[in-house]
Amino acid sequence: MSVSISPLRIGVDIGGTFTDFVIYDPGRGTLETFKLLSTPSQPAQAVLLGLNQIVDQYHGEVQEGRQLPAITLVHGSTVATNALLERKGARTALVTTRGFRDVLQIGRQNRPSLYDWFSDPLPPLVPEELRFEVDERVAHSGAVIQALQVDELEVLVARLQAEKTNSVAVCLLFSFLNPQHEQLIAKRLAAAGLPVSLSSEIIPEYREYERTSTTVINAYVSPVLGDYLSQLEHDLVEHATAIRLQVMQSNGGIIHPGEARRKGVHCILSGPAGGVIGCQYAACAALSAAQESNGDTAGSTLRLLTFDMGGTSTDVSLIDGQPQVTSEALVGGYPIRIPLLDIHTIGAGGGSIARLDAGGALRVGPHSAGADPGPACYGRGNLPTVTDANLALGRLDSQAFLGGKMPLDVERALEALATLGMDAIQAALGIVQVANAHMERALRVISVERGHDPRRFTLLSFGGAGGLHAADLARSLGMKQVLAPPLASTLSAFGMLAANVVKDTIQTVMLSAKTPLAEIEARLLPLEEQLRQEVLAEGIPAASVLVERFLDLRYQGQSYELTAPFSVQVLDDFHQLHSQIYGYSRPEEAVEIVNLRLRVTGLVTPPPLPSQPWQGSDPSAACLGQRLVHFAAGALPALFYQGELLLPGNQIAGPAVILRSDTTLLLAPQDQAQVDRFGNLWIQVGK
Amino acid sequence: MTDYDPIQLEIYKHLFAAVAEEMGTVLRKASYSPNIKERRDYSCALFDTQGRMIAQAAHIPVHLGSMPLSVHAAVEHFSRQELLPGDAILLNDPYQGGTHLPDITLVTPVFLTEGDATPRLFGFSASRAHHADVGAWAPGSMPVAREIYQEGLIIPPVKLFREGDLNQDLFDLILANVRTPQERAGDLWAQVAANQRGSARLIELAQRYGAQAINSAMQQLLSYTERLTRHLLLSLPDGKYSFADCLDDDGVGQQAVPLCVSIIIVGDMASVDFSGSAPQQRGSVNAVYAITLSAVYYVFRSLLGLDVPNNAGCLAPIEVIAPAGSVVNALPPAPVAGGNVETSQRIVDVLLGALAQAYPEKIPAASQGTMNNVIIGGYDAQRQRPFTYYETIGGGTGAHHNGHGAPAVHSHMTNTLNTPVEALEFAYPLRVERQEVRRGSGGAGKWRGGDGMRRDIRLLVDCQVSLLSDRRKFAPYGLDGGSAATVGENVLIRQGEETILPGKTTLELLAGDVLSIRTPGGGGYGKME
Numbered sequence A: 001m002s003v004s005i006s007p008l009r010i011g012v013d014i015g016g017t018f019t020d021f022v023i024y025d026p027g028r029g030t031l032e033t034f035k036l037l038s039t040p041s042q043p044a045q046a047v048l049l050g051l052n053q054i055v056d057q058y059h060g061e062v063q064e065g066r067q068l069p070a071i072t073l074v075h076g077s078t079v080a081t082n083a084l085l086e087r088k089g090a091r092t093a094l095v096t097t098r099g100f101r102d103v104l105q106i107g108r109q110n111r112p113s114l115y116d117w118f119s120d121p122l123p124p125l126v127p128e129e130l131r132f133e134v135d136e137r138v139a140h141s142g143a144v145i146q147a148l149q150v151d152e153l154e155v156l157v158a159r160l161q162a163e164k165t166n167s168v169a170v171c172l173l174f175s176f177l178n179p180q181h182e183q184l185i186a187k188r189l190a191a192a193g194l195p196v197s198l199s200s201e202i203i204p205e206y207r208e209y210e211r212t213s214t215t216v217i218n219a220y221v222s223p224v225l226g227d228y229l230s231q232l233e234h235d236l237v238e239h240a241t242a243i244r245l246q247v248m249q250s251n252g253g254i255i256h257p258g259e260a261r262r263k264g265v266h267c268i269l270s271g272p273a274g275g276v277i278g279c280q281y282a283a284c285a286a287l288s289a290a291q292e293s294n295g296d297t298a299g300s301t302l303r304l305l306t307f308d309m310g311g312t313s314t315d316v317s318l319i320d321g322q323p324q325v326t327s328e329a330l331v332g333g334y335p336i337r338i339p340l341l342d343i344h345t346i347g348a349g350g351g352s353i354a355r356l357d358a359g360g361a362l363r364v365g366p367h368s369a370g371a372d373p374g375p376a377c378y379g380r381g382n383l384p385t386v387t388d389a390n391l392a393l394g395r396l397d398s399q400a401f402l403g404g405k406m407p408l409d410v411e412r413a414l415e416a417l418a419t420l421g422m423d424a425i426q427a428a429l430g431i432v433q434v435a436n437a438h439m440e441r442a443l444r445v446i447s448v449e450r451g452h453d454p455r456r457f458t459l460l461s462f463g464g465a466g467g468l469h470a471a472d473l474a475r476s477l478g479m480k481q482v483l484a485p486p487l488a489s490t491l492s493a494f495g496m497l498a499a500n501v502v503k504d505t506i507q508t509v510m511l512s513a514k515t516p517l518a519e520i521e522a523r524l525l526p527l528e529e530q531l532r533q534e535v536l537a538e539g540i541p542a543a544s545v546l547v548e549r550f551l552d553l554r555y556q557g558q559s560y561e562l563t564a565p566f567s568v569q570v571l572d573d574f575h576q577l578h579s580q581i582y583g584y585s586r587p588e589e590a591v592e593i594v595n596l597r598l599r600v601t602g603l604v605t606p607p608p609l610p611s612q613p614w615q616g617s618d619p620s621a622a623c624l625g626q627r628l629v630h631f632a633a634g635a636l637p638a639l640f641y642q643g644e645l646l647l648p649g650n651q652i653a654g655p656a657v658i659l660r661s662d663t664t665l666l667l668a669p670q671d672q673a674q675v676d677r678f679g680n681l682w683i684q685v686g687k
Numbered sequence B: 001m002t003d004y005d006p007i008q009l010e011i012y013k014h015l016f017a018a019v020a021e022e023m024g025t026v027l028r029k030a031s032y033s034p035n036i037k038e039r040r041d042y043s044c045a046l047f048d049t050q051g052r053m054i055a056q057a058a059h060i061p062v063h064l065g066s067m068p069l070s071v072h073a074a075v076e077h078f079s080r081q082e083l084l085p086g087d088a089i090l091l092n093d094p095y096q097g098g099t100h101l102p103d104i105t106l107v108t109p110v111f112l113t114e115g116d117a118t119p120r121l122f123g124f125s126a127s128r129a130h131h132a133d134v135g136a137w138a139p140g141s142m143p144v145a146r147e148i149y150q151e152g153l154i155i156p157p158v159k160l161f162r163e164g165d166l167n168q169d170l171f172d173l174i175l176a177n178v179r180t181p182q183e184r185a186g187d188l189w190a191q192v193a194a195n196q197r198g199s200a201r202l203i204e205l206a207q208r209y210g211a212q213a214i215n216s217a218m219q220q221l222l223s224y225t226e227r228l229t230r231h232l233l234l235s236l237p238d239g240k241y242s243f244a245d246c247l248d249d250d251g252v253g254q255q256a257v258p259l260c261v262s263i264i265i266v267g268d269m270a271s272v273d274f275s276g277s278a279p280q281q282r283g284s285v286n287a288v289y290a291i292t293l294s295a296v297y298y299v300f301r302s303l304l305g306l307d308v309p310n311n312a313g314c315l316a317p318i319e320v321i322a323p324a325g326s327v328v329n330a331l332p333p334a335p336v337a338g339g340n341v342e343t344s345q346r347i348v349d350v351l352l353g354a355l356a357q358a359y360p361e362k363i364p365a366a367s368q369g370t371m372n373n374v375i376i377g378g379y380d381a382q383r384q385r386p387f388t389y390y391e392t393i394g395g396g397t398g399a400h401h402n403g404h405g406a407p408a409v410h411s412h413m414t415n416t417l418n419t420p421v422e423a424l425e426f427a428y429p430l431r432v433e434r435q436e437v438r439r440g441s442g443g444a445g446k447w448r449g450g451d452g453m454r455r456d457i458r459l460l461v462d463c464q465v466s467l468l469s470d471r472r473k474f475a476p477y478g479l480d481g482g483s484a485a486t487v488g489e490n491v492l493i494r495q496g497e498e499t500i501l502p503g504k505t506t507l508e509l510l511a512g513d514v515l516s517i518r519t520p521g522g523g524g525y526g527k528m529e
Helices: A043-063 A079-085 A150-162 A180-191 A208-237 A257-262 A270-293 A386-392 A410-418 A424-446 A470-476 A488-498 A517-537 A570-582 B006-030 B067-077 B168-176 B181-209 B211-235 B289-304 B337-358 B421-427
Strands: A008-014 A018-025 A030-037 A071-076 A092-097 A131-134 A144-146 A167-171 A196-198 A243-248 A303-309 A314-320 A329-331 A334-336 A343-346 A352-356 A362-368 A458-462 A481-484 A501-512 A545-555 A562-565 A591-602 A623-631 A634-642 A651-653 A656-659 A664-667 A672-675 A681-684 B042-047 B053-056 B088-091 B103-112 B120-130 B158-162 B239-247 B257-266 B269-273 B318-321 B373-380 B385-391 B430-438 B452-459 B463-468 B489-494 B497-501 B504-509 B514-518
Touching (some): A008 A043, A071 A488, A079 A208, A092 A208, A167 A180, A167 A208, A208 A334, A243 A257, A270 A343, A270 A488, A352 A386, A362 A424, A424 B006, A470 A481, A470 A664, A470 A681, A501 A517, A545 A570, A570 B006, B006 B053, B042 B067, B053 B211, B067 B103, B158 B181, B168 B181, B181 B211, B239 B337, B257 B337, B289 B318, B385 B421
Parallel strands (some): A008 A071, A071 A243, A092 A167, A167 A196, A634 A656
Antiparallel strands (some): A329 A334, A656 A664, B088 B103, B463 B504
């Protein structure tokens, strides 16, 4: 009597404060969200708790004879990140070529801060006594100069066991050209029951320090992530339904737990990656709705700057059709060279503290009041923050903060601002301006510095503190519109459901660009086949597999590369790209192919977004009243609206404030906004 | 006190700093040589119409005080009337705005057109990059030399671009005088791209905020940094603090080269006097005035703390006296290659030694005090091209009142990255056999100095090698009872046999030889308990 029903898809994002759930039921076409407090010491607890709630909800129906649907749980977590940042990873050893055990310690021999004589050097993740050398050497041609003596490995294994290591990273020079020696070591260590991370598998790319660092991080975090996933899987078995677990990676794609266990480094920063994917999906839908209503059917490229301002930090990223990917990330000071979504983080947020320095400049951050004591208006601290400034300016509703759960103390905010020695309102306006200057600089780094003109982009604001700053920031950058989706605070969890299965690989080859295309293709094919099999193994139908091939190219003699799609015109594309980013190209010069790069994507059907029918332009049903709000030009009466009551088609003219349960949005006098059928707020930014 | 707006000050600080940093990103990514891309031996800065530095991205301290002198030289050489939109001035002459010959600076005047008015000068963007070869009698252009003419091609301020047009003859002349012309051309183009970016951004700022506002912001930021420096000086006890130390030798003779400094602090002003330092030397350890200024700037800039704009205001309340014809203010035609990379470090050492008496808790023990310059050149038969490899090698940093020094890292006047072993072997006929921390080389003490480093390089073809290093005789000092560090060593390993090489030398080595550079540690701090 049971009927086959589609599995529930649940996206879970474990953050520092909240664990967010987004549940999509394809059978009913419903999309729901809720939040639970996180359980930092046992992050899985909140996940299980949430899952129980969901299962309970279906339970009543099960008793009526319906079957509990199977569940696919897509999961982004900070487990790997925290293991790295809090240095609570596995006891990891490193095996290197003789003479190079200190590569990890020496790094690139530069100091992180030019003018600081007192900074402590970054401690290597593998201490000196756990770094081992083996006699072997491969040349830059890939030829073996000194062969590895396999019998020497017995001593190595004995020492690794004596040291009670429970994870081993192996990184030998030039192993990306010839992995034989690394593979021999892996075979011997695996036989001894030691988990091994090989640099030639994790990141077969040249530059030994960055490769070693990436491989060591993998060895360091994978066992911790693996234990966590095993525990979670074990606990999930207790539920009376089939649950399939998937894990979000930092490249914006998902993988199954078996692979996450081996390649934990791919899961660092998975939460923020979910946010970017969520933005991309929400904006895609919003854009198509906007085109429909304009009668515009020509698809235009999605160009977004995403802006996620929280209490202590702000994340920004750029989407030009696709989210931008980088392989130059630093996490906790350690380089990671696998492709990650290019998310730039700065230490400025709602809790950033303002002060006057010895030279008389108004500084905002980098110190933050955090959650405790928090901004002065929370009632415990005395130092003025960005949030206090916004409250003093009348831009926050003291009774409606966090949906009214936390009343704010305006008097206390004004007192804190007065300590800056100027008029409290002037100080507040200044703090907001300076905070905006920080954030504008971050947005410029990811756009103008990388050859993109922000004026062609839409600013997508999500995260709790961003809505008060977004329109002003867009104005400063010459951007015409801001998009504020209704899912703002659960966008990361939502992104988990919208994410595809994505596999990236890279292989350093150092070939002349004159190499025949057929030869390059012959090198790409086996890599591609391997990734394709991996994607199929995730349950993706063959028709939904997308393969993208790229080459990393440079003029012979340069030492940074640009990535261009592999095609017959790849050289022309490279010259053009070089010109776009650096202002010149040299088509007459020899070009080198440094790396082959592959991305194989398994397309997942994302949940459809709930939409409502179009209503009139009059927003007055959502209006809460009028109050004074301070702007640079003076105090102006502004209408306040309840965001959840606004309906598709409603139009709002600035000055206005829109209160949502998780964020507040500000329209300056010259700004105009309209709600679309998904509940997105589109702000047209005035001059 | 001058009139300023605390809010505008902070906002403009970000705006200008972002421009300088963006120029640096362009230069790094668009350049050719590992020396710029991998090692990041370059700097970018913005200047006001009077040539005062407004913002410099935090790249290489030795360029700090010296970039403004390049702009001054460019403006002095071509009168303001001769500077036109689209011009770009190239120079490397240490006696006219440069530091040492491999550092080539490009200065671009920025013009603003408002309405129909004729374009008027609005400021300068400038970039400086260390080019791996600019001629000279040995590859890498930092050989043991007696005159600057032996150190390479001298470029006085000349227009590389005239009103937007490349001066091809000049470009060809430069490339004809260097060993790796393709690489030089690529790096110069990258500098052009960086300056263009800087100029474009400065013009955008003027269009967005108004030229008047930008001009006034520049002046406000200069006084802001000046106020911070005065505030710092007020916090130091008034008095006269003197210190002396030595360079091992000048690379030609064997005599030690003493450096002396007396710092007098009165209220919110200071005078830094290098009188008593050795006269200029026959070898290349001579520093031009720009270098000495940079070292002074670096020390006070570091005392100011993090996140302070790098601009000319920092030195405004500080007088720097360096007698002409001395090793800290050399006159032509003294060779100067080592002044930039070695003497600059010793100048910092004597400044810190003096200031430690005024403010012991703010001053660390001596760091390695050298950059360990290694230059290897020759003909690469396999790749069929000449090559020049330049590297500087990190060492220990000094311990301080509250912590150990750092091992195997660059200190003070440089912060260049190492060339990855795999990048190096892809590019040159060399093989690195060892790169490790030189354990035990840091000075003992309550807090230990950082250890130095050892890098062993096997030559796969016959090569010409120049070494320019110091602290091979006189060790980096400890403070407050901490021990001095172990001195560095340059060693030739030929068929298994070790020979000690001088600190500064140029010599022919054979295929199969191993060059082993062992760098000094940092000094210890406090008595061992």
